[in-house]
Amino acid sequence: MLVATLSDREWWPVPNRNPLTRKLWNFLPLSEPDRTALESLASKEECFASHVDIVAEGSVPRSVFVLLEGMAIRYRNLSDGTRQVITFLIPGDVCDLHVFLLKTMDHSIGTLTPVRIAPVSRDGMMDLFTCHPRVSAALWWSSLQEEAMLRERIVALGRRDARGRIAYLLCELFWRHRAVGLTKGRSFSLPLTQTELGDALGLSAVHVNRILQDFRKHGLIVMERRKLELVSLPGLQKIADFNETYLHFGGAPKELTDYFERLESNR
Amino acid sequence: MLVATLSDREWWPVPNRNPLTRKLWNFLPLSEPDRTALESLASKEECFASHVDIVAEGSVPRSVFVLLEGMAIRYRNLSDGTRQVITFLIPGDVCDLHVFLLKTMDHSIGTLTPVRIAPVSRDGMMDLFTCHPRVSAALWWSSLQEEAMLRERIVALGRRDARGRIAYLLCELFWRHRAVGLTKGRSFSLPLTQTELGDALGLSAVHVNRILQDFRKHGLIVMERRKLELVSLPGLQKIADFNETYLHFGGAPKELTDYFERLESNR
DNA sequence: CGGGAGGTTGAGCATGTTCAAAGGATGTGG
DNA sequence: CCACATCCTTTGAACATGCTCAACCTCCCG
Numbered sequence: 328m329l330v331a332t333l334s335d336r337e338w339w340p341v342p343n344r345n346p347l348t349r350k351l352w353n354f355l356p357l358s359e360p361d362r363t364a365l366e367s368l369a370s371k372e373e374c375f376a377s378h379v380d381i382v383a384e385g386s387v388p389r390s391v392f393v394l395l396e397g398m399a400i401r402y403r404n405l406s407d408g409t410r411q412v413i414t415f416l417i418p419g420d421v422c423d424l425h426v427f428l429l430k431t432m433d434h435s436i437g438t439l440t441p442v443r444i445a446p447v448s449r450d451g452m453m454d455l456f457t458c459h460p461r462v463s464a465a466l467w468w469s470s471l472q473e474e475a476m477l478r479e480r481i482v483a484l485g486r487r488d489a490r491g492r493i494a495y496l497l498c499e500l501f502w503r504h505r506a507v508g509l510t511k512g513r514s515f516s517l518p519l520t521q522t523e524l525g526d527a528l529g530l531s532a533v534h535v536n537r538i539l540q541d542f543r544k545h546g547l548i549v550m551e552r553r554k555l556e557l558v559s560l561p562g563l564q565k566i567a568d569f570n571e572t573y574l575h576f577g578g579a580p581k582e583l584t585d586y587f588e589r590l591e592s593n594r
Numbered sequence: 595m596l597v598a599t600l601s602d603r604e605w606w607p608v609p610n611r612n613p614l615t616r617k618l619w620n621f622l623p624l625s626e627p628d629r630t631a632l633e634s635l636a637s638k639e640e641c642f643a644s645h646v647d648i649v650a651e652g653s654v655p656r657s658v659f660v661l662l663e664g665m666a667i668r669y670r671n672l673s674d675g676t677r678q679v680i681t682f683l684i685p686g687d688v689c690d691l692h693v694f695l696l697k698t699m700d701h702s703i704g705t706l707t708p709v710r711i712a713p714v715s716r717d718g719m720m721d722l723f724t725c726h727p728r729v730s731a732a733l734w735w736s737s738l739q740e741e742a743m744l745r746e747r748i749v750a751l752g753r754r755d756a757r758g759r760i761a762y763l764l765c766e767l768f769w770r771h772r773a774v775g776l777t778k779g780r781s782f783s784l785p786l787t788q789t790e791l792g793d794a795l796g797l798s799a800v801h802v803n804r805i806l807q808d809f810r811k812h813g814l815i816v817m818e819r820r821k822l823e824l825v826s827l828p829g830l831q832k833i834a835d836f837n838e839t840y841l842h843f844g845g846a847p848k849e850l851t852d853y854f855e856r857l858e859s860n861r
Numbered sequence: 862c863g864g865g866a867g868g869t870t871g872a873g874c875a876t877g878t879t880c881a882a883a884g885g886a887t888g889t890g891g
Numbered sequence: 892c893c894a895c896a897t898c899c900t901t902t903g904a905a906c907a908t909g910c911t912c913a914a915c916c917t918c919c920c921g
Contacts, residue, residue, distance in 0.1 A: 387847075401745070403745075403749050405749070405753055405835055406835050407835070409753050410753075411748065411749045411752040411753045413745050413748050413749065414745075425734050425738065426738070427847070427849070427850070428731060428734055428735045428738055428846065428847070428850065429735075429738060429842055429847070430842070430844050430845075430846075430847045431839065431844075433742050433745070433746075433839055433840040433842070434745060464695060467692050467695055468695045468696075471692065471693070471695060471696060474741055474744065475700050477741065477744040477745060477748065478668070478670075478680050478681075478700070478701060478744060479700075480748050481678065481680050481744065481747050481748060481751060482670050482672070482678045482680065484748060484751035484752055484796060485678040485679075485751055485793075485794070485795070485796035486672055486676050486677075486678045486796060488908075488909090489908080489909070520866085520867060520868090521867075521868070522867080526752075527752075528752070529751060529752035529753060530909075530910090531909070531910055531911075532867090532868085533868095533869085533870090533909090533910075533911080533912095534908090534909055534910075536868065536869065536870090537869085537870090537909095539868095540869080568672055568673050568674070572698065572700055573700040575696055575697070575700070577697050577698075578697075579695065579697075580654075580694070580695070580696070580697045582694070583694070583695065755876075755877090756876075756877070787898085787899060787900090788899075788900070789899080797877075797878095798877070798878055798879075799899090799900085800877090800878075800879080800880095800900095800901085800902090801876090801877055801878075803899095803900060803901060803902090804877095804901090804902090806900095807900095807901080
């Protein structure tokens with residue numbers, strides 16, 4: 328079934344300019360004005376070097392931003408010197424949609440590679456919410472997806488063994504990259520060290536290493552030069568007891584698309 | 595410092611009728627009309643027995659609801675027969691604020707005790723969002739808090755040992771109960787079995803048992819008849835490396851309260 | 862080339878699991 | 892009001908998964 332999905336239906340012909348547009352399209356098709364509005368958010372750009380904090384724990388939340396290129400993490404440092412990676416951020420991810428409601432950040436956001444982001448002003452955001460209901464629905468969907476990913480991580484950490492955790496994470500990252508058009512066949516760029524994987528999964532780097540070796544030996548994956556190929560996605564998904572439902576790529580419920588169509592024909 | 599907080603400042607004199615009002619008040623004081631509007635949501639009520647599903651994984655999301663009384667969990671069943679408890683729901687918790695954007699539930703919600711909920715119609719929700727900006731801000735805050743709790747659980751599962759995890763969970767539950775006025779001194783009602791604690795923390799019931807015994811032996815907690823007393827909150831917080839910042843009980847940022855005051859004086 | 866970060870290896874060890882059985886508590890029906 | 896069933900807690904002992912530590916290797920990149 329999965330293999331069929333991958334080969335049968337080629338990806339929608341959405342231009343690749345903006346990964347956020349690409350991602351939201353998975354949920355809801357956007358009109359031309361919607362798309363223009365969304366993409367004009369990314370008019371300004373900022374760059375960060377590799378392994379640098381974009382947002383620091385304890386700081387006052389800054390503006391919303393969209394990750395355009397590169398990879399980043401949300402993480403927490405613990406008092407014993409270890410750290411926990413909470414989330415991986417990939418292109419198209421929106422950070423902290425409504426974070427102006429909070430006084431301080433309870434975690435940091437740091438880069439893993441050089442990163443390009445588009446800061447979004449609060450006014451820009453407000454405009455989107457008031458004038459572009461499809462876009463705002465899609466943005467809320469995206470934040471629900473993020474929350475679902477947090478829940479899934481909890482399940483992985485609580486109930487899966489080391490092999491299951493690693494397999495799960497590789498699958499999730501694959502599907503997410505695919506959703507923004509950043510996969511080529513079964514491969515995508517994954518610039519993570521084994522330590523970083525371990526920090527995300529509650530495993531030691533040594534153990535991550537051994538299990539990745541095992542996956543390679545069994546022909547499940549190929550990793551070279553920061554590229555990952557999932558030779559057998561079904562195999563990995565089986566190891567992880569992975570079910571991509573939680574990513575909610577199935578599109579918007581009919582109710583909602585109907586609603587928007589009525590809304591738009593009434594204009 | 596913590597002890598001081600607990601003893602110095604007695605809790606706001608908010609009537610206890612509705613735990614949701616109580617909780618939101620921690621973030622933002624509400625006007626009388628705001629409060630009335632919020633509490634009129636709970637006009638209808640539904641009851642559920644103990645150990646019953648309110649919402650099942652795979653089902654179509656039903657309406658939003660507020661938990662009024664009792665305790666429930668979000669959880670996932672895995673294919674190997676185990677389950678992971680993702681979140682504990684206590685009175686005042688709002689379920690699935692914007693879940694109408696999704697096609698299917700990716701987890702279940704089940705009761706741990708008999709439970710009373712107030713289903714909220716979508717119109718009721720919409721009314722709140724359009725006519726009561728303070729309430730909607732507070733509801734969004736509450737959903738941010740939930741997300742922060744998910745992140746904290748990830749940190750606990752990824753980086754804390756069994757003692758740390760259990761201590762962390764007890765502290766979190768204490769603070770949350772306190773925020774809705776359901777603590778008495780250092781005690782609150784906690785109708786959880788050790789198996790349920792284990793399912794939330796990725797530990798076996800046996801091990802949970804041994805650690806709870808250890809906590810009791812060291813005079814950190816007293817548990818009897820489903821009541822938990824945190825004899826030494828500081829002690830537990832130290833074991834867990836717990837910092838309640840992530841619960842964001844500090845109130846709304848000044849920017850926001852200013853904004854609302856301007857808004858309201860302009861009327 | 863040389864330095865440094867990341868990857869690989871082995872061996873001993875620790876934390877927490879599993880399994881099985883027994884001891885309370887609670888609640889229900891006779 | 893007792894007897895019984897059930898669920899929860901407690902205990903012990905063997906076991907397993909994954910950690911730590913320390914050393915070595917390899918590939919980049921300057």
